[in-house]
Amino acid sequence: MPLHVVTAGESHGPGLTTIVEGLPAGLELSQEAIDRDLARRQLGHGRGGRMKIEKDAAAVTSGVRHGRTLGGPIALQVANRDYKNWEERMNPWPVEADVPEVHLPRPGHADLAGVQKYGFTDVRNVLERASARETAARVAGGALAKEFLRALGVTVISHVTQIGSVRAPETAGSLTLADFDGVDESPVRCLDAEATKAMVNEINVLRKKNESIGGIFELYAFGLVPGLGSHVSWTERMDGLIAGALLSIQAAKGVGLGDGFDLAGRPGSEAHDEIFYSEERGYYRETNRSGGIEGGMTTGEPLVARVAMKPIPTLTKPLRSVDISTKQPSQALRERTDSCVVPAAGVVGEAMLAIVLAGAYRDKFGGDHIDDVKASVAAYQERIGWKPRP
Numbered sequence: 029m030p031l032h033v034v035t036a037g038e039s040h041g042p043g044l045t046t047i048v049e050g051l052p053a054g055l056e057l058s059q060e061a062i063d064r065d066l067a068r069r070q071l072g073h074g075r076g077g078r079m080k081i082e083k084d085a086a087a088v089t090s091g092v093r094h095g096r097t098l099g100g101p102i103a104l105q106v107a108n109r110d111y112k113n114w115e116e117r118m119n120p121w122p123v124e125a126d127v128p129e130v131h132l133p134r135p136g137h138a139d140l141a142g143v144q145k146y147g148f149t150d151v152r153n154v155l156e157r158a159s160a161r162e163t164a165a166r167v168a169g170g171a172l173a174k175e176f177l178r179a180l181g182v183t184v185i186s187h188v189t190q191i192g193s194v195r196a197p198e199t200a201g202s203l204t205l206a207d208f209d210g211v212d213e214s215p216v217r218c219l220d221a222e223a224t225k226a227m228v229n230e231i232n233v234l235r236k237k238n239e240s241i242g243g244i245f246e247l248y249a250f251g252l253v254p255g256l257g258s259h260v261s262w263t264e265r266m267d268g269l270i271a272g273a274l275l276s277i278q279a280a281k282g283v284g285l286g287d288g289f290d291l292a293g294r295p296g297s298e299a300h301d302e303i304f305y306s307e308e309r310g311y312y313r314e315t316n317r318s319g320g321i322e323g324g325m326t327t328g329e330p331l332v333a334r335v336a337m338k339p340i341p342t343l344t345k346p347l348r349s350v351d352i353s354t355k356q357p358s359q360a361l362r363e364r365t366d367s368c369v370v371p372a373a374g375v376v377g378e379a380m381l382a383i384v385l386a387g388a389y390r391d392k393f394g395g396d397h398i399d400d401v402k403a404s405v406a407a408y409q410e411r412i413g414w415k416p417r418p
């Protein structure tokens with residue numbers, strides 16, 4: 029059974045649902061770990077008024093008993109506190125009140141293509157589901173994938189490397205897990221104190237000018253075995269699966285694995301990771317330009333992926349658009365909005381990467397109980413003589 033994660037829910041509807049199917053039985057889960065990730069996703073300098081209303085927590089309504097998975101689908105529910113302010117506009121059932129339609133699509137959002145494709149006259153029917161509120165449901169599901177990976181010695185973590193024009197110092201795939209201590213204490217989830225200050229300032233300056241701000245976050249996965257994914261078929265290549273999952277994040281526009289786009293301009297001798305062997309370490313590399321993936325498979329080095337986020341589309345000084353009921357020139361919908369979401373998107377990226385990696389472990393190692401999976405991973409490590417990285 030491959031791992032499936034499905035989300036449902038509108039931004040201002042009653043709430044969000046996540047169904048996670050395919051985790052083994054016997055996996056220990058913690059409510060606290062799920063809610064911690066939900067809280068981390070709500071943070072970050074540059075978030076708007078909505079985050080003052082929500083206090084996300086996941087209720088587990090099936091698939092778990094006394095803190096352990098039962099092997100069946102797991103359902104998680106995250107309430108939208110804001111629904112009480114939208115009960116008429118977003119009620120699943122007909123209401124007495126006359127609810128006005130939204131006719132001003134925002135450039136850069138799903139609004140225009142969505143109404144065309146689905147035949148709506150009301151942009152709200154599109155924007156509610158397109159909204160990145162949905163990422164709370166991904167993070168809830170991703171938290172379970174992370175627990176599964178943690179049981180196998182794998183940790184997924186992120187940090188912000190660029191906001192607007194401000195870049196943190198280059199780390200070139202060389203970070204260790206210990207380097208991430210305290211990352212959530214930075215208001216922009218950046219590891220460098222000077223860059224943090226400059227990023228916060230960048231957001232403040234641009235926000236005052238009615239601008240939104242993009243940036244880049246970087247993901248690491250530590251503790252992976254070599255050989256997840258496969259070179260044999262394009263559908264099984266880990267690079268494709270990871271890039272697809274990360275690009276599905278709202279406002280994500282570019283993904284690089286390892287040194288990614290920078291590799292294009294280098295000579296071959298400076299683009300790859302030479303192979304070494306020693307008795308105590310087994311095979312190893314001294315560089316990690318590939319970001320831990322070669323030929324669509326993990327190499328066993330830390331997996332490193334970078335994601336570029338565009339500035340978010342809703343602007344407090346709106347861009348030009350067209351009223352879809354009159355076809356007259358107009359300004360895009362202006363509503364409450366975030367101005368920078370790169371730190372939050374990093375937490376969403378962790379969830380998406382964890383879901384893909386957990387799926388790869390499920391595909392490769394099978395097992396009905398978590399102990400079966402652990403035994404299968406251990407047998408594989410033994411066969412290839414793999415020494416888990418410290």
Ligand SMILES: Cc1cc2nc3c(=O)[nH]c(=O)nc-3n(C[C@H](O)[C@H](O)[C@H](O)COP(=O)(O)O)c2cc1C
Pocket residue numbers: 076136137138158159160161163277278279280338340341342343364365366367369372373376
């Ligand atoms: C955590 C998060 C929060 C977001 N908040 C907003 C927001 O407040 N306003 C907005 O216009 N877009 C926001 N976005 C981006 C839009 O949801 C996204 O641009 C839109 O769905 C169109 O998809 P695309 O940018 O991938 O083409 C947010 C994205 C993320 C990841």
Ligand SMILES: C=C(O[C@@H]1CC(C(=O)O)=C[C@@H](OP(=O)(O)O)[C@H]1O)C(=O)O
Pocket residue numbers: 039076077078079082158159160161162163164278363364365366
């Ligand atoms: C609600 C969340 O993000 C929302 C994503 C979003 C969008 O258009 O994507 C628009 C904003 O919603 P609202 O219109 O209610 O202010 C964000 O707050 C969240 O991250 O939990």
